[in-house]
Amino acid sequence: MAVVAVLVRKPLEQVTVREAINQGMDEELERDEKVFLLGEEVAQYDGAYKVSRGLWKKYGDKRIIDTPISEMGFAGIAVGAAMAGLRPICEFMTFNFSMQAIDQVINSAAKTYYMSGGLQSVPIVFRGPNGASAGVAAQHSQCFAAWYGHCPGLKVVSPWSSEDAKGLIKSAIRDNNPVVVLENELMYGVPFELPSEAQSKDFLIPIGKAKIERQGTHVTIVAHSRPVGHCLEAATVLSKEGIECEVINLRTIRPMDIETIEGSVMKTNHLVTVEGGWPQFGVGAEICARIMEGPAFNFLDAPAVRVTGADVPMPYAKILEDNSVPQVKDIIFAIKKTLNI
Amino acid sequence: MKKMLTAAVSRVLSGVTQKPASRVLVASCKYSNNATFEIKKCDLYRLEEGPPVTTVLTREDGLKYYKMMQTIRRMELKADQLYKQKFIRGFCHLCDGQEACCVGLEAGINPTDHVITSYRAHGLSYTRGLTVRSILAELTGRRAGCAKGKGGSMHMYAKNFYGGNGIVGAQGPLGAGVALACKYKGNNEVCLTLYGDGAANQGQISEAYNMAALWNLPCIFICENNRYGMGTSVDRAAASTDYYKRGNFIPGLRVDGMDILCVREATKFAADYCRSGKGPILMELLTYRYHGHSMSDPGISYRTREEIQSVRSKSDPIMLLKDKW
Numbered sequence: 276m277a278v279v280a281v282l283v284r285k286p287l288e289q290v291t292v293r294e295a296i297n298q299g300m301d302e303e304l305e306r307d308e309k310v311f312l313l314g315e316e317v318a319q320y321d322g323a324y325k326v327s328r329g330l331w332k333k334y335g336d337k338r339i340i341d342t343p344i345s346e347m348g349f350a351g352i353a354v355g356a357a358m359a360g361l362r363p364i365c366e367f368m369t370f371n372f373s374m375q376a377i378d379q380v381i382n383s384a385a386k387t388y389y390m391s392g393g394l395q396s397v398p399i400v401f402r403g404p405n406g407a408s409a410g411v412a413a414q415h416s417q418c419f420a421a422w423y424g425h426c427p428g429l430k431v432v433s434p435w436s437s438e439d440a441k442g443l444i445k446s447a448i449r450d451n452n453p454v455v456v457l458e459n460e461l462m463y464g465v466p467f468e469l470p471s472e473a474q475s476k477d478f479l480i481p482i483g484k485a486k487i488e489r490q491g492t493h494v495t496i497v498a499h500s501r502p503v504g505h506c507l508e509a510a511t512v513l514s515k516e517g518i519e520c521e522v523i524n525l526r527t528i529r530p531m532d533i534e535t536i537e538g539s540v541m542k543t544n545h546l547v548t549v550e551g552g553w554p555q556f557g558v559g560a561e562i563c564a565r566i567m568e569g570p571a572f573n574f575l576d577a578p579a580v581r582v583t584g585a586d587v588p589m590p591y592a593k594i595l596e597d598n599s600v601p602q603v604k605d606i607i608f609a610i611k612k613t614l615n616i
Numbered sequence: 617m618k619k620m621l622t623a624a625v626s627r628v629l630s631g632v633t634q635k636p637a638s639r640v641l642v643a644s645c646k647y648s649n650n651a652t653f654e655i656k657k658c659d660l661y662r663l664e665e666g667p668p669v670t671t672v673l674t675r676e677d678g679l680k681y682y683k684m685m686q687t688i689r690r691m692e693l694k695a696d697q698l699y700k701q702k703f704i705r706g707f708c709h710l711c712d713g714q715e716a717c718c719v720g721l722e723a724g725i726n727p728t729d730h731v732i733t734s735y736r737a738h739g740l741s742y743t744r745g746l747t748v749r750s751i752l753a754e755l756t757g758r759r760a761g762c763a764k765g766k767g768g769s770m771h772m773y774a775k776n777f778y779g780g781n782g783i784v785g786a787q788g789p790l791g792a793g794v795a796l797a798c799k800y801k802g803n804n805e806v807c808l809t810l811y812g813d814g815a816a817n818q819g820q821i822s823e824a825y826n827m828a829a830l831w832n833l834p835c836i837f838i839c840e841n842n843r844y845g846m847g848t849s850v851d852r853a854a855a856s857t858d859y860y861k862r863g864n865f866i867p868g869l870r871v872d873g874m875d876i877l878c879v880r881e882a883t884k885f886a887a888d889y890c891r892s893g894k895g896p897i898l899m900e901l902l903t904y905r906y907h908g909h910s911m912s913d914p915g916i917s918y919r920t921r922e923e924i925q926s927v928r929s930k931s932d933p934i935m936l937l938k939d940k941w
Contacts, residue, residue, distance in 0.1 A: 311800070337800065343830070348789045348823025355793020358778050359730065359807075361800060382783050383790055390771040392764035395778065 288474060293463040295437035296326050296402075299444035300364065302476050304334055307362060310448055313340040313353055314366030314403075323368050324404065324463055350376035350401070354383045354453075357399040362448060367403035370419045370457065377422075384453040385428030398451045402444065405433070405457035406500065406551045407600050413588035418552030420499065423455045424528040424561070430482050431528040433457040435503040437467035439526055442480025450482060457528070459501045485532035487539065491521035494610050495539040497562055498549035499525040502582075502601055506549055509606040520610065528558060536562060537571040546579035547609045549601055554583040580609045650674040653940060655878045661860055661898075662867035667885035671877050673940070681723065681876055685715040685934045688739045691748050692907075695738065695755055699911045704755045707782075708769050709736040713906040716876040716933035717840055718743045721808055723876070724883025730798065732778040732791040733810035735770040736840075736905075740810070744777035785811060785818030788837070792824040795835035795896070806834040806890045808883075814845020816859050825863050828896040835896040836886045837863060840873065846909040847918040860900035873901030874931040877940075904931070 290298070304310050316323045318331035318341040331339040342349040346367065353365035367373040373380065384397045406418040423431045430452055434440040440458065447454035472478055488503060489510055496506045503524045510520035521539050525531070540546050546566060548559035559581035566572055566579060585599040650672050658666045692712040698704045711718065718739035721731070733740050741751055746762050754761030755769055762772050770782040778794060781787040791809025798805040811821060816839050828835045839859040843850055850857045860868035867889075871882040879901060886897045904927045908915025915924070 340831075343823075343826060345823035345827065347820045348792075348827055351786060351789025351820060351824070352793035352796055352827060355732070355778070355790035355795075356797045356800070357793075358790065359794040359797035361797045378783055378786060379789065383781070383786055387779075390763060390767045391773040391779070392762070392766045394763065394773045 288469045289466045290437045290469045291464055291466045292434070292437050292440045292458070293324070293326050295441040295467075295469065296444050296458065297328060297330070299441040300327065300448070301330060301333070303445055303448040304330065304338060306476070309360065310362045310364065311338040311340065312364045312366065313342055313349060315342055315344060315368050317341060317366050322366075324460060326458075326463065327366070346372050346375040347379060350379040351383060353399055354379050354397060357384070357397045357453075358387070358395060362398050364400045364402060364448060367401065369408075369415060369460070370403050370405040371415050371417055373401065373403070373419065380423075380429075380453070380455070381426055385426050387428075388452065389428055396451050397453050399453045400444070400447045400456060401453070402447070402456035402458060404460035404463075406459055407584065407589060407596075408460045410591065410593065410596065411589075412591040416589035418550070418584065420457055420528050420550065420552055421557045421561075423457075424531075424558065426529075428453065429529060430454045431457065432482055432526060433499040433528050434526065435462065435500055435524050437469050438473045439480060439524070441469070441473055442478055443482065443526065446479045446482050449479070454482065457500065462501050465504075480526065483527050483530045483532055485526055485535040486524045487521060487535065488524045489520065489522040491519040491543065493518050493520065493543055494545040494547060494614060495521050495523060495536065495543045496547045496549060496606070496610070497523045497525060497536055499528060499558065500551065502549045502551055505601060505603050506606055508603045509610065512603070512607060513610060518610065518614065518616075525558075531561065531565070533562075533565045533569065537566065537569050540566060540571040541574040544574050544576040545613050546575065547582060547606070547613055548579065549582040549606055551584050551600055553586055554581060555586065557581070557583055559583060577613045577615065580613045582606055582609045651940070653877055655875060655881060656872045658878070658882055659860065659870035660867075661858075661869065663869060666869055667881040671881050673877060677723070678937070678941070681719050682934070682937055684719045684743060685876070685937065687748065688712075688715045688718065688742055689934060691742065691751065692738060694752070696907065696911065698752070698756065704769070704911075705757070706768060707735065708755070708911040709909065710907040710911070711736050711739040711905060713904045713927070713933070714840065714842060714873070715739060716879055716936070717873050717901050717903050720876040720879025721838070721883050723880040725806065725808065725887055728776065728803075729805050729887070730776045730778070730791075730794045730807040731810070732781065732787045732794060732807065734784065734787060734812055734815060735780065735782050736812070737770065737772060737780040741772040741774065741777065741780065744774045746772060746774050785815040785820050787811060788815070788818065788821040788824040789827075791837075792828045792833055792835050792896075795828065795833040796831065798834050799832070804891055806836055806887050808836050808838055810838045810840055812845060813839060813841040813843065813850050813857075813859060814848065814853060816862060817845075817854060825866055825896070829863075829866050832893065832895040834890040836883075836890055837866070837896060837898045839898070839900045840903055841900055842903050842905045844905075844909070844918065847913065849918065860898055863896070863898040866896050866898050868898035868900065870900045870902065873903030874933045874936060876933060876937055
C-alpha cells in the first residue's frame with residue numbers, strides 16, 4: 276500500500292489590524308505581569324474603537340484601567356508607574372488628545388533616561404489612532420508623526436498592515452524606552468493575511484527597520500501607515516504602463532531606516548515620499564534632507580517629490596476632505612512628474 | 617520645652633563635630649538618651665484625629681537630623697557661592713530655610729518608600745541618599761555628578777527618588793503613578809509627591825487628586841507652602857490659600873514646616889494612613905525659603921528684608937532643633 280504524504284498548506288489567517296493589535300496586547304499582557312493598559316473607555320466599553328475588546332473581561336480591573344477624561348493626569352500617572360517599574364500601555368483615544376498630555380510624553384518620558392545619566396528608564400507605550408479619519412474635521416484629524424518623530428528619547432512607529440501592527444506593538448511593549456505607536460482608525464477594520472510566523476507569540480518586528488513591500492526598478496516610493504496601501508495601488512496601475520515602482524513601508528518613523536531608502540534610491544534613481552500629514556517640517560521633508568546628506572544624492576536623476584496632506588486644517592465636506600489627503604491619483608501624478616513623463 | 621540635659625552637655629553637643637576629645641567628657645556624664653517634646657497641633661481637614669502632639673526625640677536622631685540639616689544648609693550656601701563664581705550655570709533653586717521639610721519627611725518614611733519633588737530638589741536629593749559630592753559635581757556639570765553632568769540642578773535621581781522635575785506640577789501625576797505601582801505590586805510602600813504653593817494651582821494636580829482618590833492610591837500629596845510662587849505671593853495666586861483643603865475630597869493636614877519634629881510626626885501619620893489602604897492624603901507644610909525663587913532672583917522685590925530676617929531669627933529650622941537641647 277502506498278503511503279501518500281500529503282502536504283497540507285495551512286491557509287493564511289485573515290486578521291484585521293484591530294484584531295492584530297488586540298492579539299499583540301493580549302499576548303504581552305499574558306507574558307508579563309507588569310504590563311497593563313490604561314486610557315479612556317479601554318476597559319468596560321471594550322475600547323472606543325474596540326481595539327481592546329475582551330481584555331478587561333480576561334484581565335480585570337487591576338490590569339485594564341478606565342480613566343477619567345484627564346489626559347495630562349493619566350499620561351503622567353502612566354509615566355510615573357513606568358518609572359517605578361511597571362510597563363504601562365497608555366492609550367490616547369486619538370493622538371489629537373495627546374496634545375493635552377504632550378508635556379508628560381516629551382518632558383517626563385522621552386527625556387528622562389538621558390537627563391538622569393542612564394539611571395531612570397521609562398518603559399512605556401503610548402498608542403492610539405493618528406491622522407485623518409472620515410468626516411471628523413479639523414480638531415480630530417491631525418497627524419503627529421512629525422511632532423513625535425522630532426524628539427530624541429522617543430521611538431515612534433507607524434504600522435500599516437496587520438503584521439506590522441502586531442509585530443510593532445509587541446516590540447514596543449517589550450522595549451525599555453518610551454515608544455509612540457501611531458495607529459490609523461481607517462485601517463482598523465482592514466483584513467490582511469497574517470503569515471504563519473506572525474501567529475507565534477514571540478513574533479516581533481524590529482523597531483527601526485523598514486520593509487520593501489514591492490520590488491521595483493524605476494522609482495522608490497516611501498510611505499508610512501495607510502498611504503502605503505495607496506502606493507501599492509498606484510504601483511499596480513503604473514505597472515500596466517511599464518513603470519515598476521519600489522514601495523517601501525517605513526514602519527518606523529524614529530529611528531528612521533534611511534539605509535533601506537538609500538539602497539533603493541541608488542537602484543532606482545528616483546524618489547517620491549508619501550504621507551498623510553502636513554507638508555512643512557514633515558516626514559517627507561526629513562527623508563529628502565537625509566537623502567541629500569548621504570551617498571544616495573548622487574544617484575538621483577531628478578529632485579525628490581513629496582506627496583502630503585494639504586496644508587490646511589482638515590475640512591469637513593467630503594469633497595474637500597478627499598482632496599486634503601493623498602489619493603492614488605496624486606501619487607501617480609508625483610511619480611510621473613519625477614520620471615518626467 | 618523640657619530641658620533634661622545639663623548645660624555642660626549642650627556645650628559639648630554643639631562642639632561635638634570639632635572636638636573628639638570632648639566625647640570622653642560626654643561619656644562620663646549622666647544624661648538621658650532621649651527627650652519628650654510638645655509639638656504644635658496640626659490643622660485638620662476631613663480627619664477626626666491628627667498626628668500626636670508630643671513626640672520622643674532620641675539623642676541619636678537629634679544629632680542625625682541636626683547634622684543633615686546643617687549639611688544641606690551649607691551645601692545650598694556653597695551652591696550659591698559656586699553659582700556666583702559661574703561654576704554652576706542655568707537654573708539653581710535653593711532650599712535653605714526649608715531643611716526641616718526634607719529631613720523631617722525622610723525621618724517619617726522608610727528608604728523603601730518613594731519620593732518625587734519639584735526643581736527645588738537639592739535637599740531631598742541629599743536625604744534620599746545622594747552624596748554632597750555627587751550633587752555638587754552634578755551642579756558643576758562634572759562626570760562624577762549623579763546624572764553624569766547631563767541633568768543639572770533640576771534632574772537628579774536616586775533609588776526610589778524620581779527627581780528633580782523642571783516642569784511645574786508635572787510631578788503631581790508622576791507621583792500618583794508611582795503610588796499606583798506601589799499598590800499594583802502590593803508592597804505596602806507609599807509615594808511622597810511634593811509640589812509648591814505655585815504648582816498647587818496647576819490643573820494636572822487636580823487631575824492627580826481625582827485619580828488618586830478614585831483608585832485609592834497610597835500617595836501623600838505634600839504642598840510645600842513657602843508663601844511665594846516665584847515672585848507671586850499666595851494671596852495673589854490662589855482663590856483659596858488653605859492648600860491642605862484643596863484636595864477637596866482628600867483629607868488634609870496643615871503642618872508647621874519649620875519644626876522638624878512636627879514634620880516627622882505628620883509624615884508618619886500620613887504614611888500610616890496611606891498604608892492602611894484609606895487612599896491618598898494631603899499635607900501642607902508651612903515653610904520659608906531664604907533665597908529668592910532661583911539664583912537669578914534676589915528675592916527682595918516681592919518681599920521685605922525685614923520679613924526674611926524675622927523668619928530667620930524666630931523660626932529658623934536648625935535653630936529650632938538646636939534650641940530643643
